[in-house]
Amino acid sequence: MGAAAKDARVSLAISEAYVDDGCDGVDTQSPKCPKITISDKLRKLPAKSREGVRAEQALFKAHPGFAGFPKMNGTFSVYRLDILHLFLVNRFGPKRDLTVDDYLYLRKLPAKSREGVLPYVGVLPLGNISLAQQIQQVMDTFQQFIITMGEVAAKSLVSNSIFYILIGSNDYIHYYLLNESKVQSLYLPWSFNQFLGRVAILVLQNLYTANVRNVVVMGLAPLGCAPYYLWLYESENGECVEMINDMIVEFNYAMRYMVEKLNHELEGANIVFCDAFEGSMDIMKNSDRYGFNVTNDACCGLGHYQGWILCISSDMACSNASSHIWWDQCHPTGAVNEILADIIWSGLHVNMCYPMNLQEMKLRCRSNYEALCYIPEIEEF
Structure with missing residues (x-):
């Protein structure tokens, strides 16, 4: 050299x-x-x-x-x-x-690439759709239903559908935990959780106004156990970063309380909160039972825990992702998502959805409306 x-x-x-x-x-x-x-x-x-x-x-x-x-x-x-x-x-x-920060997906990006509960949270440099834009697209779709099906049929379709909403993780990964705009000096973790929760509740209220009655709201997974944060906080033996997980637990607690309150306030509302932290921690604590033998290292990435550099090439990926809990810096593998989907659907393995699981919600839809429920998605990646 x-x-x-x-x-x-x-x-x-x-x-x-x-x-x-x-x-x-x-x-x-x-x-x-x-x-x-x-x-x-x-x-x-x-x-x-x-x-x-x-x-x-x-x-x-x-x-x-x-x-x-x-x-x-x-x-x-x-x-x-x-x-x-x-x-x-x-x-x-x-x-x-x-910039280097753009490339590593760690900082704010131009307006066209924002996503999260907060409108200014950046995710991918190639562009994403903000939560507000997604909600507007849902409303536009409802209008198309009315035009093509008629108002009565459209209202029935929307009220008989189950909406799946996953929001909040990017607000932590790309904003609060990075202390963008010195946000941590403005909001203590509990105050930030309350703020995010109130914004999410406003979204649910807007959907209710548009005749949405059945919603599954997903809580946040244990980000403190993600390979990126194990690398960043120099975890010695794969121990999760408790400070981050404590914030996630508080956020999920606040969301569960707000959802329960909303169910009592909105007539006919059927909103379920699913605590992804509980489901994910059960998988990690019982990894052998679930068939995972790599619990800390990502399948795709570089550095300690494969958490330093994100997955930018298939050549970086492991040969058997199904044996890993984590796919990349912050996202679980498809195998984990399949298990969580089973838990959300039927309560298999552990109870993480309140006050009911998705299967019970669908049965309630049939009972109340004498129709099958459809499941569109409003989702954050």
Whole structure:
């Protein structure tokens, strides 16, 4: 690496062609093929440093053959890429410059990419739809029902449907826990939870005004156990970050109370709150029973717990995601979601939905309306 000592600048280009058979088989340099270029500066890590040891462990895990590579005479060293600049070229351009924070999905982003209970919470640099926009789209869809079906039939369809709502996690991941705009100096955790809960209740009231009567509201999962926060808070043996989990428990408690209160205030309302924290913790505490043998490391990512760098390529993924609880930095695997879906539906394994599970709600729909309930979704990713 003598050349690196003279000029440590490097560039790394990643093409979508190598991700899930992207680009429809065209040449990687074709303007039809999106690509991102990362400009970095190489920095040699001390062999005995904590970061150096972790980097070697990650390298040897991905490429076991390197474990026996000779280290004498400087023939083997671990370098860190300090990212200086990134730019993304989408299909046929134009070039878009990204900050490091944009690339790692950790900061506020332009208005077109916001999502969460709060309207200014950023998620993905390629764009998402805010909760307010999703609610407006639902209202627009209701109007289309009236135009195509007639008012009576449309009202019956909406009132007989079950709506599934998952909101709030991005407000923590991309706003409160990052202390954006010094929010933590304005809101203590309990006050922030109350604020988010009140906004969510306003959404439910607006849906009720539009004849929505049956809603499943999902609480938040234990973010303090997510690989990203295990890495960030330097968890020694995979212990969850209690400070974060305490906030999640408080939020879920507040939402459950508010939902229960709303059920009494709104005539005919049938709102269920499902505590994803309870269901997820049961899975983690009984991982062997559920068939998971990797509880702390993400299936796809880099760094300690695979929580440092998010999943940006299928090459980074493990060979058997179903054995992992976590897919990437903050999201569970499909296997976990399937189990949670069973619990939400029937209360299988553990009770996490109040005052009833989804199966019981559907039976109540039949009893009250003599019709099957449909299940559209308003969801946050």
